[in-house]
Amino acid sequence: MADFDLIVIGSGPGGYVAAIRASQLGQKVAIVERENLGGICLNWGCIPTKALLKSGEKFESLSHLKDYGLSAEKIGFDFDAIIQRSRGVADTMNKGVAFLMKKHKIEVIEGSAKLERGATAPKVVVALKAGGNRTVEARAVMLAVGARARALPQIGLEADGDRIWAYREALAPKTLPKSFVVIGSGAIGLEFASFYRALGAEVTVVEAVDRIMPVEDEEVSKTAQKAFEKRGIKFRVGARVTRVSKSVSGVKVDVEISGKAEALEAEVCISAVGITANTDGIGLEALGVELDRGHIRTDSHCQTNVKGLYAIGDCAGAPWLAHKASHEGIHAAEHIAGFRTPNVHSPIAGCTYTQPQVASVGVTEQGAKADKREVKIGRFPFRVNGKAVAAGETDGFVKVIFDAKTGALIGAHMIGHEVTEMIQGFVTAITMEATEEDIHGIVYPHPTMSEAMHEASLDAYQRVLHL
Template sequence: MAEFDLIVIGSGPGGYVAAIRASQLGLKTAIVERENLGGICLNWGCIPTKALLKSGEKYESLSHLKDYGLSAEKIGFDFDAIIQRSRNVAKQLNGGVGFLMKKNKVEVIEGTAKLEKGKDAPKVVIALKAGGSRTVEAKSVMLAVGARARAIPQIGLEADGDRIWAYREAMAPKFMPKSIVVIGSGAIGIEFGSFYRALGAEVTVVEALDRIMPVEDEEVSRAAQKAFEKRGMKFRTGCKVTRVAKDKSGVKVSIEAGGKAETLEAEVCISAVGITANTDGIGLEALGVNMDRGHVTIDGHCATNVKGLYAIGDCAGAPWLAHKASHEGIHAAEHIAGFKTPTVQSPIAGCTYAQPQVASVGVTEQQAKAEKREVKIGRFPFKVNGKAIASGDTEGFVKTIFDAKTGALIGAHLIGAEVTEMIQGYVTAMTMEATEEDVHGIVYPHPTMSEAMHEAALDAYGRVIHV
């Protein structure tokens, strides 16, 4: 007889949430974690980076006090204290996850798991952190093993903790660098570039594609680059990195663009070129688990092709977002418990917490055109929004995309202050299959930045009021 109903491997935002939901549903649940409860997101990703970014934002805002009729003297920062605050935030939330595991009677097993063939589901063999091993069996096993920073050792792009950093090193560095080359302009690269630029570092971002933040709508990408350049960040787009060389004083990043070679020099290089799923070395090949470029292949209920084995989050493919992992974890737990829920189909928003922030959900204008969909597009700038003017946050705009035939909201793209908090309004509308009539009929409180969301929807149908 199986010892557990469910064993979750990995305690990140997908794993620990899945374990809680499974326990709520009466399933005897255990969670296996090899490092820290909360996983990468809570300890070395989503949460502590936002603590750093908030410090950078607060410091940078001090240089604009005059705009608000204020003044201050001897403005400065304590870099070590900034880093320590970020680590304290992670520590606090790590302890919170531990409390939730106890509250929900989820057994926490500290160690590294490996899967072997079992009767109803794979066996889980754990090399215990305290020494020795333990083999546990369950009716179902859920992989929530996440991912790690991608390395490209053949060109020298591999974190060394000294001059070449990935997210861990960039989050808890030994010193504040005066100059940085960031390779990759996705959310991670842009956020770290934004933080270090806020503290005065010279930042150059290198992107292989022809524009920064390539997953975003082109109009947003262009506006974001212009805004970041205004803050002093530099960009090299359409560039191939051919070599990263380091010495005691810094790094030299060799790039090629348009047949021309160039070498960028800096004290530090931050690698933000993507992730690699943590699916190697855990026995998936021997079990015959279907894979796709290192990620586990799953169906609409997060089940793999192996009986009793599920996979969620980063290890199961894009989008590599914490909230997507949590959503999948809850869905999979409910499916295991016997819920007849429809497959996972909810729209997932993407957020970048730089200055300015960027948030989006659904299709871009370019994707809609590629799919030959007839669309209606609306835009509204924050520069004419009353709350934005009063707050001094007039940078950016809201863009909406509606299906011209059905009126369905199919995409929304925002850039500006706190848009990562606003995007959920559009996510809710899309989840509830709202049409333009529904969005137009919403009464937005005044004065708020969110009024721009209403105006952008009105603009798509020629009804905009304040432009």
């Protein structure tokens, strides 16, 4: 007889949410965690980075007090206090997850897990933190083991905690360097670039392709680069990193741009070149678990090819986002408990918490063109939105993409102040298969920045009112 109905390996935003949902459905659940409850997101990712970014945003905004008729003297910051606040936020969230585990009677097993063959699902052998091993069995096992920062040792790009940082080192440094080279212009790279620039550091971002934020709509990427450059961040796009070398005083990043060599120097290099799934060393090979470019291959219910074994979140492939992991975890938990929901493929928004923020969902304009889809596109700038003007937050715009034949909203892209809080309106619309007629009929409160969402939708059909 199995010890549990479900064993979840990994307690990040996918794993702990899956465990809670399974418990709500009457399942007996255990969760295995080798380090910190809440995983990377709560402890070394999403949450502490947002705490840092808020401190940076608050400090940077003080330089614009005059624009609001205000003044202040002797404005400064305590870098150690900023870092400690961020770590305190992470600690609070970690304790919150521990409380939720107790509340839902989920057994937490502290240690590193490895899979072995079992009768109805793989056995889980845990090397306990306290010492010794414990073998547990369940009707189903869910892998929520996440991912780690990718290293490129062949060119010297490997975090050492000194001159080359990955996200962990960038979150809790002991001192504030004066200059950085950030390799990679995705969300992680640009968020750290935004934070450290806000505190006055010199920052250069290196991107291999010909534009920053390559997964975003091209129009948003170009606008974002101009906005970041206005804040003093420098960029090298279309730049292939050939070597990263360290010295006592700093780091040198050799790049090649259009066939020409260039050397970038700084005190610290932040590596943000992607992630590697934590699929090694947990027994997948012995079980014959199928992988796809290092990630676990799953079906529309998060099932692997091995009976009783599920995989969710970063270890199961893109998009590598916490909310995608949570969504998959809930779906998989319900499937294990006997629910037969259609599939797990819902629209997933992407958010980047820079200044200005970027948020998007669905297809891009270039993606629609590549698929030869006939579309209608609408735009509306925040510079003519009343709330944005009143708040002094006029950078950016809203862009929407509709299918010309059906009127369905298929994509939305935003850049501007707090657009990460607004994108869910479009996520809901796409999920509910809303058309332009549905969105045009929505009454948006005034004055709000969200009115730009309505106006952009009107603009796609030549009905824009305030432009």
